[in-house]
Amino acid sequence: MPTYSRNPxxxxxxxxxxxxxxxxxxxxxxxxxEKSTISVVDGVxxxxxxxxxxxxxxxxxxxEVAATFNESQETVHRGTVDFMQSLVDxxxxxxx
Amino acid sequence: MSASQRHTAEEALSEVPxxxxxxLSHAHLQxxxxxxxxxxxxxxxxxxxTDTYPxxxxxxxxxxxxxxxxxxxxxxxxxxxxxxxxxxxxxxSDFHHAMTVYHPTWGLSDIHRYFPGxxxxxxxxxxxLWSHRRIKNLGGYECTTVSVVDARALVYVHAARSxxxxxxxxxxxxxxxxxxxxxxxxxxxxELNAELAFAAARGSLDDYSQHRDYLLWKSSSQxxxxxxxxKARLRSARGLRAKASTLRDxxxxxxxxxxxxxxxxxxxxxxxEKFFSRFSALTRIRGKKN
Numbered sequence: 001m002p003t004y005s006r007n008p009x010x011x012x013x014x015x016x017x018x019x020x021x022x023x024x025x026x027x028x029x030x031x032x033x034e035k036s037t038i039s040v041v042d043g044v045x046x047x048x049x050x051x052x053x054x055x056x057x058x059x060x061x062x063x064e065v066a067a068t069f070n071e072s073q074e075t076v077h078r079g080t081v082d083f084m085q086s087l088v089d090x091x092x093x094x095x096x
Numbered sequence: 097m098s099a100s101q102r103h104t105a106e107e108a109l110s111e112v113p114x115x116x117x118x119x120l121s122h123a124h125l126q127x128x129x130x131x132x133x134x135x136x137x138x139x140x141x142x143x144x145x146t147d148t149y150p151x152x153x154x155x156x157x158x159x160x161x162x163x164x165x166x167x168x169x170x171x172x173x174x175x176x177x178x179x180x181x182x183x184x185x186x187x188x189s190d191f192h193h194a195m196t197v198y199h200p201t202w203g204l205s206d207i208h209r210y211f212p213g214x215x216x217x218x219x220x221x222x223x224x225l226w227s228h229r230r231i232k233n234l235g236g237y238e239c240t241t242v243s244v245v246d247a248r249a250l251v252y253v254h255a256a257r258s259x260x261x262x263x264x265x266x267x268x269x270x271x272x273x274x275x276x277x278x279x280x281x282x283x284x285x286x287e288l289n290a291e292l293a294f295a296a297a298r299g300s301l302d303d304y305s306q307h308r309d310y311l312l313w314k315s316s317s318q319x320x321x322x323x324x325x326x327k328a329r330l331r332s333a334r335g336l337r338a339k340a341s342t343l344r345d346x347x348x349x350x351x352x353x354x355x356x357x358x359x360x361x362x363x364x365x366x367x368x369e370k371f372f373s374r375f376s377a378l379t380r381i382r383g384k385k386n
Contacts (some may be wrong), residue, residue, distance in 0.1 A: 011235040013116045019152075024273030029112050031120040031235065033127040036178055036201040037119060038112050 002095045004084055006053035009033045010092050013050065030092055039090060045083060052093065058084070061069075103187050109201065116154065118142060121158045121202035123237035130176055134170045135163035137225055138241040139208070139250060142234060148247045150268045157204040159194075159224070164218045171195075174207070185209060190316075190345070191257075212316075213253035213293030215309070224288060247356060248273070249284045249294070256296035256317045266297050305334035308332065 015027040018091040020043040028049055041049055044065065050062050061082050087093035109117070122138055129136045141155035162170050174197055175181075182196040182204070191212040197205050210218035230242040242250065248269055255263040273281070285294045292309055295301045296317035304310050311328035314320065320328075333341070354362045 007315065009127060011120050011127075011237040013119045013235050015116075017119070018115045029116040031123060031201075033120075033124045033178075033237075038109065038117070038125065038201060039112055062348050075373065078269075 001015070001057050001059050002056050003057050004052060004061060004088075005094050005096070006049075006052045007032070007094050014046075032091060033093065039066055039092065044079070048080070048083060049085075114203070115154070116144070117203050118158060119235040121199075121205060121235075123235035123238050124177075124202050125158060125160055125205065126234070126237055126239040128173050129160075129170065132169055133172050134166040134173070135222075135226060136166075136170065136240065137161045137222075137229060138232070138234065138239045139211070139247075140254065143232060143239065143241045144247045144251065147244050148251055148269070149265060153265075157196075157206060158202075159206045159208060161208040161211060161222065161227070164209060164221050167207075170207070179205070183352040183356070186345075187350045190325075199353035211250065211253070213256055213290050213313075215289040215292070219290065245277075245280050246288075248277075248281045249288060249290065251286075252281065252285070252297045253290050253293040254297075256313055259317060259319050261318075263297060270298075281283070342377070362374050362384055 010030055010032055012028050012030040015029075026042050026046055028046050030041055030049065031037065032039075046073045047065065047068060051061060056064070058081065061084070061086065062073050062077050065071075065076045065080050069076065084093065084095070088095050102287075111222040119142055122142065125136065128134075128136070131272065135159065138158070139161050140159045141157065162358040167227040173292045177199070177200045179202075182198050185192050185195045188194050188196060188206075193210050193212050194206045194208045197207060199205075214221045216224075225242050225246055228246055229240050230243055231238045232241045232325075238299070241247070250271060251265050267279075282294075285291060292301070292304050292307060292313050295303055296313040301310065301313055301317065309332045311324065312332040329345075351362060351367060354366065358366070
């Protein structure tokens with residue numbers, strides 16, 4: 001079972017940090033500090049990025065996403081794994 | 097899953113708000129410094145919080161002060177990371193204190209080799225600021241910046257280089273700092289040999305009218321005729337070499353600045369016209385005196 005963790009060469013800003021006004025925003029801007037890219041992550045992606053404050057196994061990640069949205073693990077599994085693959089492809093997340 | 101994760105190529109960068117880019121640029125520069133064992137201090141802008149600046153103050157670039165011994169290494173690291181030089185230390189300002197660099201992802205950054213107004217060896221000033229440093233989270237990344245008291249002192253000193261009669265950052269600090277907080281700033285200003293610039297920022301520069309740098313800070317903090325500015329720079333330049341260099345700066349055309357004001361590379365004719373415009377200014381000055 002793979003374990004995922006944030007690449008230490010990343011930084012991120014949530015849209016909420018950009019203004020003193022209270023805004024209902026669901027966007028993260030994640031930078032790869034060595035590749036000099038910025039990716040925009042929203043929706044469930046934000047939750048997953050938050051969860052990755054500490055390394056998580058794929059099993060735990062799927063369970064957390066399912067619990068948060070009150071869905072079955074079977075329902076969220078494919079989408080979660082695909083999303084993790086896109087983060088790994090961008091080198092924003094490390095898989096071990 | 098509705099999550100979308102879009103890689104930001106240059107055409108998509110417009111999706112990223114400027115403040116997000118600037119905060120992430122702080123993180124990028126700190127990462128670059130950490131990777132190469134370079135000491136930097138993030139100064140001004142978002143590195144200084146609402147304990148120093150007004151709420152909702154906007155910044156458009158990143159400023160860092162680099163340990164002087166590490167400067168060459170940092171500039172090389174910047175270039176290797178894709179940053180382009182916009183203005184050099186020599187062409188950036190009268191004080192020759194900072195170079196401006198640009199990166200298509202991170203935007204503009206000013207790389208300081210010293211901070212004008214802190215009148216001591218740049219190495220000693222950096223050590224002094226570094227010894228009081230703190231860690232601040234910028235873009236979710238631990239960045240090194242100066243202490244809150246030093247930040248406030250630097251805001252005053254920096255404002256001394258604005259010829260605007262209203263200096264909003266100074267007005268804000270004068271309004272919000274308690275008497276004891278002001279005393280802490282003043283003590284730090286003395287420790288950093290920054291009394292002149294501090295006085296210039298607060299409108300009490302005439303207390304130092306006999307100081308050799310009085311005219312320099314008067315011309316930096318107030319609107320004065322250009323020949324006064326030149327005279328001030330010459331008077332404050334330490335040593336023959338510095339005076340010769342200042343003279344060269346006065347008469348030779350700063351093509352980097354000219355390019356920025358034109359929005360394109362100047363033609364040879366435009367450089368020539370700019371060069372001779374200095375002589376016509378001198379002629380007018382002489383004409384007035386006679």
